[in-house]
Amino acid sequence: KQEVTQIPAALSVPEGENLVLNCSFTDSAIYNLQWFRQDPGKGLTSLLLIQSSQREQTSGRLNASLDKSSGRSTLYIAASQPGDSATYLCVVNSRGGSYIPTFGRGTSLIVHP
Amino acid sequence: EAQVTQNPRYLITVTGKKLTVTCSQNMNHEYMSWYRQDPGLGLRQIYYSMNVEVTDKGDVPEGYKVSRKEKRNFPLILESPSPNQTSLYFCASSLFGGAANTEAFFGQGTRLTVV
Numbered sequence: 001k002q003e004v005t006q007i008p009a010a011l012s013v014p015e016g017e018n019l020v021l022n023c024s025f026t027d028s029a030i031y032n033l034q035w036f037r038q039d040p041g042k043g044l045t046s047l048l049l050i051q052s053s054q055r056e057q058t059s060g061r062l063n064a065s066l067d068k069s070s071g072r073s074t075l076y077i078a079a080s081q082p083g084d085s086a087t088y089l090c091v092v093n094s095r096g097g098s099y100i101p102t103f104g105r106g107t108s109l110i111v112h113p
Numbered sequence: 114e115a116q117v118t119q120n121p122r123y124l125i126t127v128t129g130k131k132l133t134v135t136c137s138q139n140m141n142h143e144y145m146s147w148y149r150q151d152p153g154l155g156l157r158q159i160y161y162s163m164n165v166e167v168t169d170k171g172d173v174p175e176g177y178k179v180s181r182k183e184k185r186n187f188p189l190i191l192e193s194p195s196p197n198q199t200s201l202y203f204c205a206s207s208l209f210g211g212a213a214n215t216e217a218f219f220g221q222g223t224r225l226t227v228v
Contacts, residue, residue, distance in 0.1 A: 034217060043203060044219040089156070091217070100171050101217070105155040
């Protein structure tokens with residue numbers, strides 16, 4: 001059964017720092033991996049989707065990489081801002097007949113001015 | 114605007130009183146699903162649907178029912194709610210389930226309290 005782990009669970013940094021959030025998964029047979037942002041009391045907003053054949057995706061200050069063979073993905077946030085404060089979730093869609101995506105428990109990020 | 118709409122956003126109910134949380138998407142997506150989110154447990158899938166009239170259990174289906182009579186709607190039904198179903202619920206949709214290049218879209222969530 002696929003397991004997804006996100007490290008660290010929480011992170012508090014000063015504004016301007018470059019950040020790396022980690023996501024690891026146990027089964028490399030995946031369709032894709034998606035990073036979401038969740039603000040308190042709100043829904044999930046998709047940030048980046050990486051297909052299994054891709055190595056990375058970029059959107060603005062965000063860059064997500066995927067190393068399927070080692071079961072890892074990283075979300076890189078450049079020049080962090082207080083508005084980046086949120087919980088970041090990694091979601092893996094696995095092959096093998098199951099259509100149940102597996103969520104990590106998230107990294108709670110606080111960027112203080 | 115592409116979106117997934119859940120209603121209600123907040124609901125307080127009593128044990129045993131049947132309720133339905135609605136979910137609608139306007140993207141003609143085939144795949145829809147329901148999740149609950151609890152502190153320390155993360156998001157867990159309750160039920161999913163690959164298409165009209167095709168539904169299947171997720172990781173935590175006990176105490177819930179769903180139906181998919183039309184492509185755009187996927188209501189979550191609690192026939193006899195209990196306090197352990199107090200949670201934050203999310204509906205999601207994507208073009209296909211699990212296939213590549215299928216970005217998932219989430220509703221804004223329904224916070225349910227069962228007393």
